Amino acid sequence: MRPGRLRENYIGFQTIVIKEVGRVLRIWIQTLVPPAITMTLYFIIFGSLIGSRVGQLGGFSYMAYIAPGLIMMSVITSSYTNVVSSFFGAKFGRHIEELLVSPLPNYMIVLGYVAGGVVRGLLVGILVTVIALFFTRLHMVHPFVTLSVVILTAVVFSLGGLINAVFAKKFDDVTIIPTFVLTPLTYLGGVFYSINMLPVVWQHIARANPILYMVNAFRYGILGVSDIGIGTAYVIILFFIIGLFSFSLYLLHNGVGLRS
Amino acid sequence: MPHSVTACYAWRSVKVAIFPQPAMQALSLHALTKTYKNGVQALKGISLEVQPGEFIALLGPNGAGKTTAIGIVTSLVNKTGGQVTVFGHDIDTDIEAAKSCIGLVPQEINFNQFEQVGDIVVNQGGFYGLPRRLARERAEKYLRQLSLWDKRHDMSRMLSGGMKRRLMIARALVHEPQLLILDEPTAGVDIEVRRSMWDFLKKINREGITIILTTHYLEEAENLCQRVAIIDHGEIIVQGRTRDLLEKLHSEVFILNLREPLRELRPLDGYAITQVDDTTLEVEVNKSQNVNTLFDMLSKNNIQVLSMRNKVNRLEELFVRLVKGKG
Numbered sequence: 001m002r003p004g005r006l007r008e009n010y011i012g013f014q015t016i017v018i019k020e021v022g023r024v025l026r027i028w029i030q031t032l033v034p035p036a037i038t039m040t041l042y043f044i045i046f047g048s049l050i051g052s053r054v055g056q057l058g059g060f061s062y063m064a065y066i067a068p069g070l071i072m073m074s075v076i077t078s079s080y081t082n083v084v085s086s087f088f089g090a091k092f093g094r095h096i097e098e099l100l101v102s103p104l105p106n107y108m109i110v111l112g113y114v115a116g117g118v119v120r121g122l123l124v125g126i127l128v129t130v131i132a133l134f135f136t137r138l139h140m141v142h143p144f145v146t147l148s149v150v151i152l153t154a155v156v157f158s159l160g161g162l163i164n165a166v167f168a169k170k171f172d173d174v175t176i177i178p179t180f181v182l183t184p185l186t187y188l189g190g191v192f193y194s195i196n197m198l199p200v201v202w203q204h205i206a207r208a209n210p211i212l213y214m215v216n217a218f219r220y221g222i223l224g225v226s227d228i229g230i231g232t233a234y235v236i237i238l239f240f241i242i243g244l245f246s247f248s249l250y251l252l253h254n255g256v257g258l259r260s
Numbered sequence: 261m262p263h264s265v266t267a268c269y270a271w272r273s274v275k276v277a278i279f280p281q282p283a284m285q286a287l288s289l290h291a292l293t294k295t296y297k298n299g300v301q302a303l304k305g306i307s308l309e310v311q312p313g314e315f316i317a318l319l320g321p322n323g324a325g326k327t328t329a330i331g332i333v334t335s336l337v338n339k340t341g342g343q344v345t346v347f348g349h350d351i352d353t354d355i356e357a358a359k360s361c362i363g364l365v366p367q368e369i370n371f372n373q374f375e376q377v378g379d380i381v382v383n384q385g386g387f388y389g390l391p392r393r394l395a396r397e398r399a400e401k402y403l404r405q406l407s408l409w410d411k412r413h414d415m416s417r418m419l420s421g422g423m424k425r426r427l428m429i430a431r432a433l434v435h436e437p438q439l440l441i442l443d444e445p446t447a448g449v450d451i452e453v454r455r456s457m458w459d460f461l462k463k464i465n466r467e468g469i470t471i472i473l474t475t476h477y478l479e480e481a482e483n484l485c486q487r488v489a490i491i492d493h494g495e496i497i498v499q500g501r502t503r504d505l506l507e508k509l510h511s512e513v514f515i516l517n518l519r520e521p522l523r524e525l526r527p528l529d530g531y532a533i534t535q536v537d538d539t540t541l542e543v544e545v546n547k548s549q550n551v552n553t554l555f556d557m558l559s560k561n562n563i564q565v566l567s568m569r570n571k572v573n574r575l576e577e578l579f580v581r582l583v584k585g586k587g
Contacts, residue, residue, distance in 0.1 A: 005356070008389020015386025094370035098431075101334045101364050102387035103356040260296060260337050 012104035013112045020086060020116025024123065031082065031120060032127060035074045039128045042070050043135045046192060057194060058225040063136040068219040069191030072153065074128045076186060076211065079121030079154040080178060083113050083161030088168050096258065106252040110162060110245065117158025118151060125150055138222055145230065146221030152237045153214045157182075159244035166248075166257045185211045190219075195227045210236055284348045286312045286439050286470040287333065292342035294328050294494075302328040304494040305342065310472060310487075312347075312438070315465045317481035317502075318474040319579055320491035326474040327367060329491070330443050334364045347438060360388065363432035367443040367474075369424050371416055371431065378403065378412035381431050388435035395434065402430040406460065422453035429457070433464070440464070441472045446480060458484060478579055482506075492583050505578055513571035514551075516541040519564035528557045542571065 024031045043063070051062030058065055090096040099109050132138060140146050164177050189211030195203050206212055207228070217233035220226035226233075252258065287310040294303040302325045310316050318326045331337030333344055335355060344351045349358035371380045378399055385395025403409040406426040411419060419427060425445055432440060442461070446454040454477075461484060465471050475481055481488055482502060489499035498505065521538035531554060532544040541563075545551060558565060 002357070005389075011389045011391060012387050015383050018386075019383055090372070093372060094368060095372045097336060097366065097370045098384055099387055100336055101359060101362070102384070103359040103389070104387050105356065255338055259335070260331070 008103070009105060009108050012102065013108045013115070016099075016109065016112025017115045017119070020082075020113065021119050023086060024082065024116070024120045031078070032123060035078055035124045036127045036131060039070050039074050040131050043067075043132065047135055058223070060223055060225070061136065064138065064223065065194075065219075066192055067132040067136055067138055068222045069189075069215045071125050071128045071132065072150065072215050072218045073186050073191050075121040075125040075150055075154055076157050076214070077178065077182065078124040079117040080157040080161040080164075080182060082120040083117040083158045084165045084168070084174050084178075085161075086116065087113055087162050087165035088171070088174050091165065091168075091258065092171075100258060106249055109252060110159070110248045113162055114155055114158040117161060118154040121154035121158070122150065125154075140222055141224035142221045144221075146218060149214065149217040149221055149233070149237070152234075152241065153218070156214075156237060156240045156244065159241065159248055162248055163244060163251065166251045169257075185209050186215075188212075189215045190227060191215055210240060213237065284312070285345065286310045286314065286347060287472065288343075288345045289329065289333075290343040292329065292332060292344065293340045294325070294332060294337065295340045302494050303332075303340075303342075306491065306494070306496050308489055308496060308499065310439075310470060312470055313465070313468055314487060315461075315471045315485045316473070316487040316489065317485040318472060318489050318491060319478065319481060320474075321583060324491040325494040326491055327443055330364070330441055330472075330474065334362055334441065335359060360435070361438045363435065363437035363440045365425075365428045365432045365440070365442040365445050367447065369428070371424075371427065373415070373417035375416055376412065377408060377414050377416050377419065377427055380416055380427065381434050384431045385434040390435060398434045398436070399430070402433045406430050407456075422449040425449055425453075426457070429460070437469070439470045439472070443474050444476060445473070446475065446477060454480070490579060490582055497582055513542060513544050515569050515571050516543060516558075516565050517567045519566045522563060526561060528554070528561075531557070539566075 047063035047066060051066070054062040056062070087096070090099075129138070160177070164174065168174050188206065189209050190206070195206045195212065198206060213228055213233040213236045216226040216228045217230055217237075220230055220233075250256075287308070289306055289308045291305045291307055292303050293301070293305050295301045306325070306329065318329070320326050328337055332339045333346065333351070335351065344358075346358040347361045349355075349361065351358045375383075381399035381403060382392070382395045385398055386392065390398065399412075400409065403412055406429060408419075408423060408426055408430060411423065416424070416427060429442075429445065432442075446457055449457070458480065461471060461473075465484075471484075473481065473485060485502055487500065488502050488505055489496050491497070515536070518539045518541065522535065522541070525533065525535045525541070527533070528543075530549060534542045536542050543554060545554060555565065
């Protein structure tokens with residue numbers, strides 16, 4: 001590689017991140033406020049009204065038990081939505097060509113968009129955490145696990161959003177995966193319950209849902225309790241990151257959905 | 261003996277010692293083919309060489325393959341076969357270096373309509389690896405040269421059509437490419453803007469930037485370009501110096517505006533002449549004929565000519581003849 005190329009690539013990456021984060025902050029009413037409102041309603045309805053009748057779960061109040069899951073749910077949705085809408089918007093408006101004609105390597109384009117998705121996911125996550133603190137007490141039992149799991153999960157779903165955007169041909173295609181795949185998997189991913197409450201057969205089925213591992217690993221980081229092994233969660237998350245990142249590079253290299 | 265060349269890096273020129281080699285082309289297309297998934301063969305093995313510092317036009321009717329060829333060079337279209345090198349960098353093996361040499365002004369508006377004018381140019385500099393401060397300086401330089409500096413804080417969607425075209429030129433120049441490719445840059449802009457863009461393109465070409473232009477305005481190609489390549493149905497049907505190609509025309513048709521109305525037109529020996537209206541004549545002059553002789557004959561017939569012009573742009577005439585296979 002030519003000397004200086006690494007520095008130029010880093011500047012290119014930095015430029016994408018500046019653009020993406022600038023976009024998130026510029027349209028904060030669309031990017032940050034809606035998940036905050038939605039999660040506040042979840043806390044009121046599920047945590048306060050219904051949760052008070054559920055009693056304790058895993059040694060914690062129901063409100064405290066679902067808080068990590070709700071934070072993770074907002075991170076997943078926000079990071080995914082950010083990349084899918086931004087990348088598809090760039091494709092639809094054809095300004096993705098600004099990047100495609102530039103010498104910036106594909107892996108830097110992927111990393112730039114993923115970083116934008118992670119930043120939005122974390123901003124929303126912090127916002128929802130602050131809201132959660134109005135309803136319950138949260139102690140971070142394992143800070144490293146909490147932070148690493150939330151960041152890695154945001155990376156997974158940012159990559160997912162990018163792949164969705166590459167294949168999307170119209171705006172409807174951008175909403176299909178979040179509506180029909182992401183939301184059901186999140187709801188069934190142990191956000192509102194422990195899988196130990198399910199019949200044995202359903203427990204096995206639930207273990208096929210990758211979001212279960214992410215939610216539980218995050219819950220372990222905050223509350224110290226989990227339905228699954230933390231090591232398994234890391235392996236699954238890293239497996240998805242490597243798989244989705246490689247697939248993203250393959251798509252960009254071959255110009256799928258981007259080049260004729 | 262090694263000698264040095266300037267490599268295409270976005271923010272600095274680096275002298276690289278290399279051993280003698282054949283003269284490097286700004287762009288070389290060799291047997292370039294493209295077949296789309298729907299079976300359309302857009303390029304059927306075109307070959308073209310562009311010398312550094314040249315100003316060349318790619319002409320052709322709609323669907324001829326011009327934009328496909330440009331798309332392949334700029335990596336927006338995947339080629340089916342053939343070879344492309346940009347200042348010696350093969351796009352198959354050294355795509356990033358090749359891209360660093362190119363600035364593209366596409367046919368369609370392709371910047372973010374919700375971004376500010378200044379940000380669009382600065383960010384493009386960033387994608388080419390320009391440090392932020394340098395990108396800002398370059399953005400100012402080119403936005404000023406293209407009379408857009410006052411609009412730098414405006415949302416790009418608020419610009420007029422001509423301003424949007426100029427913005428795309430500023431964006432394409434921010435990394436100071438050695439090869440600028442313009443795909444119909446003056447489509448839909450008024451005459452005044454078009455003229456100012458011509459002046460600007462001539463200026464940067466004199467400064468050493470190689471320019472490839474596709475256009476439907478053949479007058480544009482005749483005025484700006486030293487060389488022309490005409491593409492039709494995915495093949496280059498003719499290429500050469502603009503002047504040499506125009507030599508191929510066997511005749512030209514002139515429109516003569518007369519000082520006084522003409523009641524009756526008598527035939528003039530050797531000239532095909534027709535009366536359009538009372539004060540307008542149309543005359544076809546062969547290359548073997550002389551315009552002075554024509555004027556002498558008109559004077560003898562008491563016909564005073566007020567002004568004269570070509571009926572059609574000469575290049576347009578050649579273009580039509582070649583594309584229709586009458587060349």
